[in-house]
Amino acid sequence: MLKQLAQAEEKWGGASRLIDRWLQTRRELLIQYFQLAGLSRGTAPENSLPGLQQVHQFCDHLVDYISESHFRVINQIMHSFAEGEHITDRLLPEVIETTDKLLDFIDKYSSAENDDMLLALDEDLAELVNVLETRFELEDRLLQVLYTYRIQRNESQQAVAN
Template sequence: MLTTLEQTQQKWGGSNKLIDQWLNNRRVLLVQYCKIAGLAPYESPGRTLPELEEVKTFCDLLVDYVSEGHFEIYDQVVSTCENISDECKARAHLVIPRISKTTDAALDFNDKYSEAKDEELLYDLDKDLGALMEAMESRFEQEDTLLEIVYTNVAEPAAVVQ
């Protein structure tokens, strides 16, 4: 997922401050995911469960990322599409519901772990992270598709999100 993010940043990075911030927030989210999942370069031979506070930090980042997309990015991108053409608008409106389907997985994960007080809950973490990241990977792909729709139809990338 980090490799795909790097490709996305290479493709659209620097074209718009808000998009850059959003993609950077995706990177921060993915790095925290790697930490709590014990993935490279954060893996350890005698891997133990992450600290509950690390999981809660991930939850905060997750909700912030999902919210930023829904309440800042998508509306502005769709609005830009509406100004470009009916085809661009129609394509964007097909993608948004696919992104929205993944929101429940993020919110369910957050509901389970953000207010957790019992560390025994962490025994479910690997399974729950796997399901969450499957949904988030789909979300990232759809978000990238949304950016692709806009950037292939607009002459000035800085005009995408104002």
């Protein structure tokens, strides 16, 4: 997923602050996911659970990511240009399906009060990564539309200025 993110940053990065911010938020989410899943080079023992605070922080970041995606990016794509509304109408049901699964994870773990509530975390993180992967693929399609719109709008503005 980090390789896919790097490709997205290379392809669409720098086109707009909105795109850059969305990709940066995705990067931060992935870093937290990998730390939580124990896939980073941490100092914790191999079979230990992450701390409750780390799980809660990840859930908070996941909420922020979902909110930014829905209320800033998708909303802007939907209302900025005709093609954006068509694309979001087509993709939104799939995006909402992933959102529901992400919210289920958040509901389960954001209120975890003791380590016993984390016993299924590894299993749930394994499922979550599949949901995130699907979500990122859908979002990349939206990013391409937003990128194309921004480029076309900039070219139109430059043509008018000349």
